Amino acid sequence: MSRANRQLKILDIISKHDIDTQEDLVDFLRQDGFEVTQATVSRDIKNMGIIKILTADGRRYKYAVQPVKERSTSDKFLDMFKDAIVSIHSSGNLIVLKTEEASAGPAAQFLDTLNIPEILGVVAGENTIFVAVDDEDHTEKVHERLMSLLN
Numbered sequence: 474m475s476r477a478n479r480q481l482k483i484l485d486i487i488s489k490h491d492i493d494t495q496e497d498l499v500d501f502l503r504q505d506g507f508e509v510t511q512a513t514v515s516r517d518i519k520n521m522g523i524i525k526i527l528t529a530d531g532r533r534y535k536y537a538v539q540p541v542k543e544r545s546t547s548d549k550f551l552d553m554f555k556d557a558i559v560s561i562h563s564s565g566n567l568i569v570l571k572t573e574e575a576s577a578g579p580a581a582q583f584l585d586t587l588n589i590p591e592i593l594g595v596v597a598g599e600n601t602i603f604v605a606v607d608d609e610d611h612t613e614k615v616h617e618r619l620m621s622l623l624n
Contacts, residue, residue, distance in 0.1 A: 477556030479507050480517055481579030484538065484550075488582060491528050491535040498536065505575060521549060554583045555623050563616045568604040570619070577602050584619075591615050 479502065486492060486501045495514045502509050517523075518536070525534040557576035562569050572580050581597035584604065591611040596603045604619075606612045 475556060475573065476517075477553040478573050478576045479509065479513075480521055480549075481553045481557055481576050481583075482507060483514070483517055483521065483523070484553075485579040485582060487523065487536045487538070491533075493525070493533055493535050550583055550586075551622065554580055558623060561616065561619050561623075563612050566606045566609045566612050568606060568612065568616050568619065570602040570604065572600050572602065575599060589615060589618065 482502060482505055483498065486498060486505075490501065492498050492501065495511050495518065498514050498518075499509055499511055502514070522539045523536050524539050526537045527533075528535050557572045557580045559571040559573060561571075570577075570580065577597040577600055581595045581602045584592070584595050584602070591607050592615060593605040593607050595605075604615070606615050
């Protein structure tokens with residue numbers, strides 16, 4: 474699997490679990506079929522600008538994505554999204570995105586961060602994302618916006 478897919482999966486994992494060591498992150502990635510080493514994960518963490526923050530209980534630290542302040546950081550996430558998407562099609566008020574293997578969850582999470590007002594919700598499987606648009610009249614506009622992200 475590609476680096477972009479692995480990095481999208483890292484985003485997915487740290488958003489769902491309190492990961493405090495690179496070894497734990499390696500274990501989660503391996504459970505999802507990624508053959509990685511701790512050194513690879515370490516490079517990914519640095520490349521993605523991932524930091525450690527206090528957990529909600531304040532007793533330990535966990536990995537988290539830095540708030541996007543620089544265009545270069547958001548560009549990295551956009552590049553990962555671009556690499557994950559295979560196709561985008563629409564019908565009625567639904568838009569369906571096909572992704573590379575095991576990339577739908579993280580790619581859907583990226584879509585949620587875009588805060589597109591016409592999107593009611595995003596549901597991801599393993600390789601497919603369903604985007605519900607608020608009105609069928611807005612589907613083409615949202616479809617075009619998603620396509621523009623790939624260019």
